[in-house]
Amino acid sequence: MSTLSERILDAPAGTYVDREVDLAFAHDGTGILAREALREMGVERLAHPERLRLIFDHIVPANTGMAATLQAELREYARTTGVALSDAGGGICHQVLSEGVVRPGTIVAGADSHSCTLGALGAFATGMGATDMAAIWASGATWFRVPETIAVCLSGRLSGAADPKDVALTYAAKLGMEGATYRALEFVGDGVADISMDGRLTLCNMAVETGAKTGLFYADGVTLRHLADHGVAASPQAPEECRYEQEIDIDLSDIVPLVAVPHRVDTVCEAEEVAGTHIDQVFVGTCTNGRYDDLFRFAEIVRGRRVAVRTLVIPASRAVLARAIATGILADIVDAGCMVATPGCGPCLGAHAGVLGEGEVCLSTANRNFKNRMGVGGEIYLSSAVTAAASALAGEIAVPEVA
Amino acid sequence: MQGVGPAICLGRDIDTDQIIAGRYLRTKDRSVWAEHVLEDLDPTLAERVRGAIIVAGRNMGCGSSREQAVVALREAGVVGVVAPSFARIFFRNAINIGLPVIEAPVPPCTDGVRVSFDLDAGWVEVDGKRYPARPLSAKMNAILRAGGLVPYWRSHR
Ligand code: SF4
Numbered sequence A: 001m002s003t004l005s006e007r008i009l010d011a012p013a014g015t016y017v018d019r020e021v022d023l024a025f026a027h028d029g030t031g032i033l034a035r036e037a038l039r040e041m042g043v044e045r046l047a048h049p050e051r052l053r054l055i056f057d058h059i060v061p062a063n064t065g066m067a068a069t070l071q072a073e074l075r076e077y078a079r080t081t082g083v084a085l086s087d088a089g090g091g092i093c094h095q096v097l098s099e100g101v102v103r104p105g106t107i108v109a110g111a112d113s114h115s116c117t118l119g120a121l122g123a124f125a126t127g128m129g130a131t132d133m134a135a136i137w138a139s140g141a142t143w144f145r146v147p148e149t150i151a152v153c154l155s156g157r158l159s160g161a162a163d164p165k166d167v168a169l170t171y172a173a174k175l176g177m178e179g180a181t182y183r184a185l186e187f188v189g190d191g192v193a194d195i196s197m198d199g200r201l202t203l204c205n206m207a208v209e210t211g212a213k214t215g216l217f218y219a220d221g222v223t224l225r226h227l228a229d230h231g232v233a234a235s236p237q238a239p240e241e242c243r244y245e246q247e248i249d250i251d252l253s254d255i256v257p258l259v260a261v262p263h264r265v266d267t268v269c270e271a272e273e274v275a276g277t278h279i280d281q282v283f284v285g286t287c288t289n290g291r292y293d294d295l296f297r298f299a300e301i302v303r304g305r306r307v308a309v310r311t312l313v314i315p316a317s318r319a320v321l322a323r324a325i326a327t328g329i330l331a332d333i334v335d336a337g338c339m340v341a342t343p344g345c346g347p348c349l350g351a352h353a354g355v356l357g358e359g360e361v362c363l364s365t366a367n368r369n370f371k372n373r374m375g376v377g378g379e380i381y382l383s384s385a386v387t388a389a390a391s392a393l394a395g396e397i398a399v400p401e402v403a
Numbered sequence B: 001m002q003g004v005g006p007a008i009c010l011g012r013d014i015d016t017d018q019i020i021a022g023r024y025l026r027t028k029d030r031s032v033w034a035e036h037v038l039e040d041l042d043p044t045l046a047e048r049v050r051g052a053i054i055v056a057g058r059n060m061g062c063g064s065s066r067e068q069a070v071v072a073l074r075e076a077g078v079v080g081v082v083a084p085s086f087a088r089i090f091f092r093n094a095i096n097i098g099l100p101v102i103e104a105p106v107p108p109c110t111d112g113v114r115v116s117f118d119l120d121a122g123w124v125e126v127d128g129k130r131y132p133a134r135p136l137s138a139k140m141n142a143i144l145r146a147g148g149l150v151p152y153w154r155s156h157r
Helices: A004-009 A028-041 A065-081 A093-098 A113-121 A130-139 A164-175 A190-194 A197-210 A221-229 A292-302 A318-326 A329-335 A385-394 B030-035 B068-075 B088-096 B138-146 B149-156
Strands: A016-020 A023-027 A052-055 A084-086 A107-110 A124-127 A141-145 A149-155 A184-188 A214-217 A246-251 A258-260 A268-270 A281-284 A310-313 A361-364 A379-382 B002-009 B053-055 B080-083 B101-103 B114-118 B123-126 B129-132
Touching: A004 A124, A004 A149, A004 A184, A004 A214, A023 A028, A023 A093, A023 A130, A028 A052, A028 A065, A028 A130, A028 B149, A052 A065, A052 A093, A065 A084, A093 A107, A093 A113, A093 A197, A107 A113, A107 A130, A113 A124, A113 A197, A113 A214, A113 A221, A124 A214, A130 A141, A130 B088, A130 B149, A149 A164, A149 A190, A164 A197, A164 A246, A164 A258, A164 A268, A184 A197, A197 A214, A197 A221, A197 A292, A281 A292, A281 A385, A292 A318, A292 A329, A292 A385, A318 A329, A361 A385, B030 B068, B053 B114, B068 B088, B080 B114, B088 B101, B088 B138, B138 B149
Parallel strands: A023 A052, A023 A107, A052 A084, A107 A124, A149 A184, A149 A246, A184 A214, A281 A310, A281 A361, A361 A379, B002 B053, B053 B080, B080 B101
Antiparallel strands: A016 A141, A258 A268, A258 A379, B002 B114, B114 B123, B123 B129
16 A cells, blocks of 8 residues: 555655656756756757756746846757747746646656645656756656655645645644655645645645655546646546555644744744734745635735735736636736736746845745845745735735635 | 865755855856855855865755755865755755765764765764764765766766
8 A cells, every 4th residue: 555656656665766757847947957967968869858848937038148048048959859848928837837737647857846846736746956857858767766755634624814825834834844854745634625726736835845855635526627627637546545654634724824934934923923024025926826826815805905015926827827817806916006027936036026125025925935035135924825915905914814 | 985174064954045046046157156155154155165074954955956056066166065964856966966965963063173974984074073874875876976967877878
């Protein structure tokens, strides 16, 4: 009887295996390094170009001549090798690949630490460096150590202003920044069925913040409906009795809005405890919380009102943006006084489009609040899009109220 | 594989943003990364790590997958990195570029004490005290010995 990771990697926890990779991707940042490594390796032919993706998301559109030149080089590389490219504006790699590309039961490797996000679809998805990615592009395979698994057992239901992001912050606080190093997190229990695909992606996204190799959900009705919406047919995965190394229980009905305070993701408190904290910017977006559910919940709160602080909303993908336009919530967001930018990572990594100045404070829906991450001397608080909405209206950290 | 040098001691949970900040990633010029390595932690470190062995606290290299972090350390002249535990992508990246990383139960130390390691014998010594190093998998060992994944690849194809 196996964990989902053991089942997909087809070996027991603790063993080292060589496996073919079903999907391997890099972004504009890591793709350049992988390209360099391939050159140094003397590789001209890629093993399976059809299994590879390049996705421009980190600095889009390019902010400097240097970034533009590097992207042009990579674009040309994609053209000559036949690797599918999602160019600037398509969205963040993890989001784009969740929209009908990744399938349950597959092995996915991404040259980005948040590749664990895609485990929400019942895949074994993990992050690697650029040289590892180059070797996969060259050979089609890589080695894995099959991880031990920590079960995150969810019961009950979220209600009111509580959000899957608050659940992610809850397990981050429980496990700590290295509590799951080398492990996989498996989200199980009766509470799972109520969590939307957007919420599952958020939960898996933050697995790496506890050191985990990946986070996984078993493919169920929610997964199959999500994939069907993107024209993909798949089969469900039934959990088996298995041995978890550790289990942590979270009752979703106990969850309230939370905030991670600078500069650690595991220093989490109730939003109420930091209510009134001064902020200079609110940022709603990223591979953690730039999805439609997030924009929708944000719009529900700001509709018909005005934000009191500079607020930046960046949809995680073009599909999210298009849907937000079609349903009208994007107009609500713009009318409330928010800035809206090109789908992509934006200021999450502190490179462009909303970087913080010395001493500035941002409430962000991202996954990391490391010191200086969004700009030297800036401070980052992390929350859900719901808490971000209430705070944007108040001009300071505020506790959201949702009936 | 062996190494020796003075210690540069860092705390726990040193993330890759602190090793090389996101603002320096838009280049292929490795000397830029070396020049700015660990800058946000202490701007004098880029000079001081040359020839040194970093002794870090738990969860060394957490955060992003950016390989520039390990390349920056290597290019800045770091001989090796010792820590009680590493973030897995950082660890894998280090081996892939041929930077010795040694997982061993070392306590916090002071800058400048003598550090040496012998990966074949499986130990690291900090300030005269010896600690067991966690062995690498056969594959990782072979990659590190080859000088990284690129040379390993070239010699295996
Ligand atoms: S949104 Fe932020 S965390 Fe996510 S992939 Fe982009 S830079 Fe990384």
